[in-house]
Amino acid sequence: MSDAESPNDEFEPIEVFPENETPDLRPGADDCYKCSTCDTNCPVAEVDDDFPGPKFQGPEQWRLKRKEDTSVDDSISKCSNCMRCDSACPSDVPLSQMHNTARAEYVEEELSKTSLTYWRNRILANYRTSAFFASKVPRIANAAMNFGPARWAMDRVFGITSEREFPAFATETFREWWEREGGADGSRERARAARERRGEDADAEKKVAYFHGCYANYNTPEVGKAMVRVFEHFGYELVVPEQRCSGTPMFANGMLDDAERHAEVNVSSMGDLIEQGYDAIASCTSCSMALRQEYPELFDIEGIDELAENTWEALEYLRVQEDLSGELSAATVEDENLAQLAYHAPCHARNQGLDGQALELFADLAGVDAADVGDSCSGISGTYGWKSEKYDTSMKIGEEMFDHMEDVEGEVGMTECPTCAMQMEHGTGYEIRHPLEIVESALVS
Numbered sequence: 002m003s004d005a006e007s008p009n010d011e012f013e014p015i016e017v018f019p020e021n022e023t024p025d026l027r028p029g030a031d032d033c034y035k036c037s038t039c040d041t042n043c044p045v046a047e048v049d050d051d052f053p054g055p056k057f058q059g060p061e062q063w064r065l066k067r068k069e070d071t072s073v074d075d076s077i078s079k080c081s082n083c084m085r086c087d088s089a090c091p092s093d094v095p096l097s098q099m100h101n102t103a104r105a106e107y108v109e110e111e112l113s114k115t116s117l118t119y120w121r122n123r124i125l126a127n128y129r130t131s132a133f134f135a136s137k138v139p140r141i142a143n144a145a146m147n148f149g150p151a152r153w154a155m156d157r158v159f160g161i162t163s164e165r166e167f168p169a170f171a172t173e174t175f176r177e178w179w180e181r182e183g184g185a186d187g188s189r190e191r192a193r194a195a196r197e198r199r200g201e202d203a204d205a206e207k208k209v210a211y212f213h214g215c216y217a218n219y220n221t222p223e224v225g226k227a228m229v230r231v232f233e234h235f236g237y238e239l240v241v242p243e244q245r246c247s248g249t250p251m252f253a254n255g256m257l258d259d260a261e262r263h264a265e266v267n268v269s270s271m272g273d274l275i276e277q278g279y280d281a282i283a284s285c286t287s288c289s290m291a292l293r294q295e296y297p298e299l300f301d302i303e304g305i306d307e308l309a310e311n312t313w314e315a316l317e318y319l320r321v322q323e324d325l326s327g328e329l330s331a332a333t334v335e336d337e338n339l340a341q342l343a344y345h346a347p348c349h350a351r352n353q354g355l356d357g358q359a360l361e362l363f364a365d366l367a368g369v370d371a372a373d374v375g376d377s378c379s380g381i382s383g384t385y386g387w388k389s390e391k392y393d394t395s396m397k398i399g400e401e402m403f404d405h406m407e408d409v410e411g412e413v414g415m416t417e418c419p420t421c422a423m424q425m426e427h428g429t430g431y432e433i434r435h436p437l438e439i440v441e442s443a444l445v446s
């Protein structure tokens with residue numbers, strides 16, 4: 002049979018998700034067999050009896066809407082988007098995807114665009130914009146953001162709690178430091194020297210594109226610097242492409258259009274590099290979660306699947322590609338500050354199967370004793386715990402973690418998520434470090 006007569010010519014694939022339409026979540030809703038496992042794993046439902054839980058927010062509300070012309074219940078705004086229900090469900094119901102789309106519909110159709118709540122949520126969701134301007138005058142911004150009367154007014158008028166201290170803006174952003182260090186050219190030279198030092202092929206192609214996210218850029222550049230130094234130690238050349246917010250705070254606030262605009266920039270710039278053979282790495286577990294799971298679930302952007310398939314959390318990448326455990330077990334951390342670490346695994350790390358990683362990696366690292374503080378949620382969930390009306394719920398959820406942290410000797414915590422770090426510090430007064438900083442201390446002289 003000639004190619005022209007091939008029966009494949011008659012094959013026409015069925016369009017399951019027609020272009021430019023939201024993917025149909027109905028099969029997911031129909032997979033729910035009402036076991037309520039998601040409800041028993043929801044940290045908000047555990048402390049707030051009025052919250053109907055993920056089963057209602059997802060499959061039940063979905064079924065209701067198919068039968069009747071009902072609007073999305075306002076309890077959707079009580080879901081913190083921790084995504085623990087996703088990993089708890091034995092039937093793979095796409096709960097957080099349902100919550101994100103329901104929340105977006107609620108914001109679009111039910112929430113007044115002139116209300117203070119809408120604008121408060123919009124400002125919190127677009128943290129990158131505020132941080133960009135604040136980083137131009139960091140000292141003034143730091144003083145202004147924690148000025149008592151201003152905080153009082155923000156709480157009473159706007160609903161941003163005055164119970165928390167605003168995190169400080171760095172006087173030099175990560176990107177400014179990166180440029181000062183020579184950018185990609187500087188990294189190429191340092192990585193090549195490291196490969197020679199390690200006895201590897203100096204011309205080997207070891208290259209990664211770093212998605213630093215907003216927080217490591219504007220608030221904790223030390224995390225981004227640790228990332229660069231650790232990867233260059235292993236002989237990797239880094240590039241730091243143009244990027245916007247990963248969209249995590251926008252998903253949680255029902256602002257999917259904003260999130261999609263940011264995702265388009267991220268998919269385009271990271272996608273171009275993936276085509277050139279780079280892998281994408283992230284130091285924040287919520288950012289890697291967004292790029293890997295939420296983007297392809299929620300958006301239809303060219304290159305989105307390739308980006309999702311080639312995105313890694315930083316230490317996960319080194320564990321797979323290098324002998325990270327071996328190097329750590331032969332190293333010693335001299336910094337006594339890091340001798341006892343209270344480790345909290347962020348919910349979004351759990352969702353990616355990364356919750357045991359840091360403890361396993363540091364088990365044989367001399368000079369460090371890292372203890373797990375349990376599997377509870379920290380309670381802050383990004384912007385959630387910054388809302389005045391959610392503050393008490395957020396702190397109630399965090400209580401178990403605070404108690405377990407207090408049981409650990411020493412006063413230093415460790416986590417991969419910047420907002421979990423805020424909550425850990427707020428609840429205990431501990432200094433909080435990122436696992437990459439521990440690896441830097443062990444391996445980079």
Ligand code: SF4
Nearest residue numbers: 043055080081084086
């Ligand atoms: S995402 Fe978290 S807060 Fe929201 S319903 Fe699921 S478990 Fe509960």
Ligand code: SF4
Nearest residue numbers: 033034036037039090
């Ligand atoms: S855990 Fe899954 S199957 Fe069980 S009630 Fe929740 S959504 Fe349904």
